[in-house]
Amino acid sequence: MNLLVAALCGILYFIGTSRLGYGLSQATGSPIFYGLILGLVYGEVEKGLIIGATIQLIYIGIIFTGGNMPADQSLAGIIAIPIALQTGMNVEVAVGLAVPFGILGIFIDQLRRITNSYWVSKAEKYAQVMDTRKIFHCAITYPTITIFLLTFTPVFVITLFGANAVTSIMNILPQGIIDGFSVAGGILPALGFAIIIMVIGKREIMPYFFIGFFLVAYLKVDVMAAAAFGFCVAALTMFNSIKQKQKEVN
Amino acid sequence: MSSNLDEIQKQRELTNRDLMKTYARWYLSVEVSNSYERLQALAFCNALSGSLKKLYKDDDQGYREALIRHLQFYNSEGTFGAVIHGVVLSMEEEKAKSKDSSDSLSEEVITGFKTGLMGPIAGIGDTLIWGTLKPIILALASSLALSGLFIGGIVPFLFPLAVILIGYGMMKSGYLLGKDSVTKLMKSGLINNLINSASILGLFMMGALSSTYIKVSTPLEFSFKNAEPIVIQDILDQILVGILPLAAVFGIYFYFKLRGQYYNRLIMWLIVISLITGFFGILQGS
Numbered sequence: 001m002n003l004l005v006a007a008l009c010g011i012l013y014f015i016g017t018s019r020l021g022y023g024l025s026q027a028t029g030s031p032i033f034y035g036l037i038l039g040l041v042y043g044e045v046e047k048g049l050i051i052g053a054t055i056q057l058i059y060i061g062i063i064f065t066g067g068n069m070p071a072d073q074s075l076a077g078i079i080a081i082p083i084a085l086q087t088g089m090n091v092e093v094a095v096g097l098a099v100p101f102g103i104l105g106i107f108i109d110q111l112r113r114i115t116n117s118y119w120v121s122k123a124e125k126y127a128q129v130m131d132t133r134k135i136f137h138c139a140i141t142y143p144t145i146t147i148f149l150l151t152f153t154p155v156f157v158i159t160l161f162g163a164n165a166v167t168s169i170m171n172i173l174p175q176g177i178i179d180g181f182s183v184a185g186g187i188l189p190a191l192g193f194a195i196i197i198m199v200i201g202k203r204e205i206m207p208y209f210f211i212g213f214f215l216v217a218y219l220k221v222d223v224m225a226a227a228a229f230g231f232c233v234a235a236l237t238m239f240n241s242i243k244q245k246q247k248e249v250n
Numbered sequence: 251m252s253s254n255l256d257e258i259q260k261q262r263e264l265t266n267r268d269l270m271k272t273y274a275r276w277y278l279s280v281e282v283s284n285s286y287e288r289l290q291a292l293a294f295c296n297a298l299s300g301s302l303k304k305l306y307k308d309d310d311q312g313y314r315e316a317l318i319r320h321l322q323f324y325n326s327e328g329t330f331g332a333v334i335h336g337v338v339l340s341m342e343e344e345k346a347k348s349k350d351s352s353d354s355l356s357e358e359v360i361t362g363f364k365t366g367l368m369g370p371i372a373g374i375g376d377t378l379i380w381g382t383l384k385p386i387i388l389a390l391a392s393s394l395a396l397s398g399l400f401i402g403g404i405v406p407f408l409f410p411l412a413v414i415l416i417g418y419g420m421m422k423s424g425y426l427l428g429k430d431s432v433t434k435l436m437k438s439g440l441i442n443n444l445i446n447s448a449s450i451l452g453l454f455m456m457g458a459l460s461s462t463y464i465k466v467s468t469p470l471e472f473s474f475k476n477a478e479p480i481v482i483q484d485i486l487d488q489i490l491v492g493i494l495p496l497a498a499v500f501g502i503y504f505y506f507k508l509r510g511q512y513y514n515r516l517i518m519w520l521i522v523i524s525l526i527t528g529f530f531g532i533l534q535g536s
Contacts, residue, residue, distance in 0.1 A: 018282070019280075019281035019282050019284075020278055020279075020282060021277060021278060021410060022276075022277050022280045022281060022328040022329065022410075022413055022417070023328070023329070023379075023384075023409055023410045023413040024410040025281075026384060026388070026406060026409050026410065027406035027407040027409060027410050030388070030391070030406040032388075032391050032392060032395045032402055032403050032405075032406060033403050033404075033406055035395065035403065036395075036400065036402070036403025036404075037403075045398070045400065046398035049395040049396070049398055049399070049400075049402055049403060050395065050396055050398065052395060052403070053391070053392040053393075053395035053396045053402065054396070056388060056391070056392050056395075057389075057392050057463050060385050060388050060389060060392070060459070060463075061385055061456075063376060063380045063381060064380070070511075070513040070514075071513060071514070071517070092535065096521075099517065099521060102517075103514050103517060106514070113284055113285050113286050114285075114286065116283050116284060116285035116286075116292075117285040117286060117287045117288075119283055119285070119292065120283070120285050120287060120288050120291065120292050120321070123292050123295065123296075123321060124318070124321055127295065127314070127317040127318045127321055128314065128318070130310065130313060130314050130317060132296075132299040132300070132303065132317075135292075135295060135296050135299060135317070136275075136296055136299070138283065138292060138296075139279045139282065139283045139292045139293055139295075139296035140278060140279045140282055140283070140296070143282045143283050144282060147282075176528070176529040176530075177525065177528075177529065179528040179529065179531070179534065179535075180524050180525030180526070180527070180528030180529050181524070181525070181528070181535075182528060182534065182535035182536070183466065183524035183525075183527055183528035183533045183534060183535040184520065184521050184524035184525070184528070184535070185465075185535050186464065186465035186466045186534075186535030186536065187464065187466050187498050187520055187523075187524055187535070188517070188520060189459075189460075189463045189464050190460065190464045190495065190498035190499045190501075190502055191502055191513075191516065191517065191520065192385070193456045193459060193460045193464070193499050194499050194500075194502035194503040194506065195506070195511075196381050196385060196452065196456050197453070197456060197499070197503055198503065198506055198507075198511070199376060199377060199380075199381045200377050200381045200382070200448075200449040200452045200453060201449075201453055202449065205446070205449055205450050205453060206453065208450050208453040208454045208457065209453040209454065209456055209457040209460075210457060211454060211457060212453070212454040212455060212456065212457025212458040212459075212460075212461070213457035213458065213460055213461045213492065213496065214457075214461070214491075214492070215457075215458060215461075216457075216458045216461035216462050216492075217461045217491040217492035218491055221458070222393075222462075223389060223390070223393050223458060223459065223462055224390070224393075226454070226455065226458035227386060227390075227455060227458075229454070230450075230451045230454035230455050230458070231451060233450060233451070233454060234447040234448065234450045234451035234454070235447070237446065237447055237450055238443055238444070238446075238447040241439075241443050241446070242443060245439055245443075
C-alpha cells in the first residue's frame with residue numbers, strides 16, 4: 001500500500017481515538033466515516049460505506065462502562081476497510097479481518113490509560129503551586145502526544161505491509177471459512193443489542209423490545225418507521241405517568 | 251423558566267462566557283486524560299480551574315485547596331454529569347464568598363455532593379445518551395450507508411453535536427439552580443419518568459434493529475426419496491419469524507447474566523461457533 005494512504009490511515013485512527021471531545025470519537029472514529037473517507041481515496045465510495053456500516057453494526061451497542069473499552073471499532077475499521085478496498089475482498093471477509101483488530105485495540109487503550117496515571121500525579125504537583133497552564137498540558141497536551149505515538153505507529157505499519165500478506169492468505173482461503181465469516185458478520189451485531197438490553201432492559205418494559213422486533217420480522221417495517229412508532233409509544237407512556245402522578249398529588 | 255434563570259444569573263459571579271469556557275475545557279479533555287487511578291479527575295480539575303480562579307480572586311490559599319480538591323477521584327457520564335460541574339461551581343462560589351464566616355461551606359459537603367451524585371447521574375446518562383441516543387443515530391447512519399448514500403458517513407456527527415448541546419445545558423442549569431434544586435429534581439419522579447420513557451424507546455428500537463440487522467438462518471434441508479425436501483428454515487419461520495436472531499440476542503444476554511460480561515471471550519466463542527457452523531453449512535449469514 002502506498003505510504004500516503006498508510007499515513008492517512010494512521011492519522012484517521014489517531015483522530016478517531018484521540019478522545020478530544022466527548023463522544024466525538026463516535027463520529028470521527030466510526031467505521032462508517034472511515035468507509036466514506038477511504039472510499040473517496042480509492043474511488044469506491046459505495047463499497048467503502050457498505051463495509052464501514054457492516055463493521056459499525058457489530059459495535060453499535062457498545063457502552064464504555066466505567067471508562068472501560070470493551071472493543072475498538074475504530075481499529076477494526078481502519079485496518080479492514082483500506083485492505084478490503086485495495087485487494088477487492090468481499091464484505092464478509094472484511095468483517096472477519098476486522099474483528100480480531102477490534103480486540104487488539106483494547107490493549108492500545110489500556111496502555112493509554114496506564115500512562116495517564118503519570119500525568120495525574122504530575123498535575124497534583126502543579127496544583128500545589130497553582131500552575132493551571134501546566135495542569136492543562138497534563139490534562140490535554142501530553143496525553144494527546146502519547147496517544148499519537150500509540151495509535152499512529154501500529155496502524156501505519158499494518159496498513160503499509162498488511163495488504164500483501166492478506167492477499168496471499170486470501171488466495172488460499174477455502175470457501176467454507178468465508179461462509180463462516182459471513183455467519184459471524186450476521187450474528188455479531190446481536191452482541192451490541194444484548195449489551196444495551198443489559199443496561200436499559202427492566203423486566204416490566206421488555207415487551208417493547210418484542211413489539212419492535214416482530215414489527216420488523218412480520219410487517220417488514222423499516223428502521224426509520226420503527227423509530228417514529230417507538231417515539232410515539234415512549235411519549236404516550238411519559239404523558240400518562242405524568243398525569244397519574246398529578247392525580248396522586250391531588 | 252428561562253427568564254427566571256436570567257434573573258438569577260445577574261446576581262452571580264460567573265457569566266455565560268465563563269461557563270462556556272469551563273464546558274469547552276471539560277468537553278475536550280474528559281476522556282483524554284482518563285486514567286485507571288483517578289479516571290476523570292484531572293479533566294474535572296482542568297475544566298474548573300479557570301472559573302475557580304475567578305471565584306477565589308485574591309484568596310490563593312482557597313484557590314490552591316480547591317484545585318487539589320477537584321483532583322480527587324471522579325467518574326460519571328460526561329454529558330449529564332456536567333450538571334455536577336455546574337452545582338459544584340455554585341457551591342465553590344458560596345464557599346469563596348463566605349470564607350471568613352464560621353458557617354462557611356466545608357470541603358466535605360462539596361466532595362460529598364460530587365461523589366454522591368456521580369453514580370446515579372452516570373446511570374441516567376448511560377441509559378439516555380449511550381444506551382438510547384447513540385445506537386439510534388448510528389443505526390440511522392448505518393442504514394443510509396448500506397444503501398450507498400454519502401450522507402451516511404456524516405450522520406454520526408449528530409451524536410457529538412447533541413452531546414455538546416445537552417451537556418452545556420446541564421452545566422448551566424446546575425450552576426444556576428444549585429445543590430438543593432438539583433437534589434430535589436433527582437428525587438422527584440420526573441427523572442425516573444424520563445429514563446423509563448427513553449428506555450422504552452431504546453428497547454423498542456433495539457428490537458427493530460435486532461430484527462433488521464442480525465442476519466442468520468439455516469440452509470439445512472433433508473431430502474427423502476419420492477418426497478419434497480424438508481427445509482428447516484421454513485419450519486422455523488412457521489413457528490416464529492426471526493427465531494434464530496432472537497435466539498442469538500438472548501443467548502448472549504443470558505451468557506452475560508450468568509457468566510459476567512467477558513466481552514472478548516464471548517466474541518472469540520461467537521467467531522469459533524460461526525466458523526464451525528458456517529463451514530459445515532449449518533448456519534448462513536443472510
